[in-house]
Amino acid sequence: MEFEQIYKTYWDRIFRLCMGFVNDYDIAQDLAQETFIIVWQKLDTFRNESAIGTWIFRIASNNCLRQIEKEKRFPKSDLPIHLSEEKQHSIEPQIQFLYKCIAELPETDRIIISLELEELKQAEIAKIVGLSEANVRVKIHRIKEKLTQKFKENGQR
Template sequence: MELMDGEIQEMLQDEEMREQFIERMIDQYNQQILWLAYTYVKDHALAEEITQDVFLTCYHKIDTFRNDSSIQTWLYRITVNKCKDQLRKKKIRSFLTFENHKQDNLAVEENHPESITFQSMEDQVLSERVLALPTKFKEVIFMHYFEDMKIREIADVLSVKVNTVKTRLNRGRKMLKSMYEEESE
């Protein structure tokens, strides 16, 4: 969903087009933004509030979008900033169990109750472990593995160097691996 400069100008002039564009963005990115916000604040209601605020900000600030990056990257940047602001304000420390996320990876016998239960438990354990990571590792793991973002895109979203993203991914993976190894001992 890339925009050309002319399209942005046209949208700014036509309120109905602006609303339709925002609705398309909500349909396309709502779940990703919600999940990203949740990885920061670990509170579903607060993550929903942040998600709404992201799209409201987008609606009001679409004229500031310079098309230097994708809309998705721009939305992620807004989300990260809003989450960091929220954490600074409230110093959230609560940890909630992550609700069962995407079930794309279900075993072949996806309708088999044992298979669904087992995959659900594995997903929950992985989610809890990712959420337990320090924020700087959790955010790159989420963006890279759950959102399939390229390292360059992550660097743009977080305003850090590509090598910083690579280092954080590597350290985050090592932390997750050690969590699994500790459990098996």
């Protein structure tokens, strides 16, 4: 598969995964770009052992995890106020609320639910995260319950 084609096919999906992880439009865009830089560098090492989607989502989710290090280095609260100003990108408050809730989950749960919402098979999610399929199923169930609960509490229905 050509890089350009991959880029066009996966940009939206990777961006949403990153957005679910950090819930910050600019950081998510940075993370997505970093992901594609890695993809671009490593494309020739990709062997067709796994699906290309699994491969890309692994890179993306690992890159999100690495973001934790940067977060520690530059905590958001240290930024001048005008920089952390929220930009209004999403139209519906419900969408914003969903992403906010997801970004508040434990780190690996954010990845798992994002992949589920991207409609990846649970077997594939298991391969990306490194859990058993049964474990993934249970986790997805619990996360969805948690999200539903938050939506109810917030009166978003």
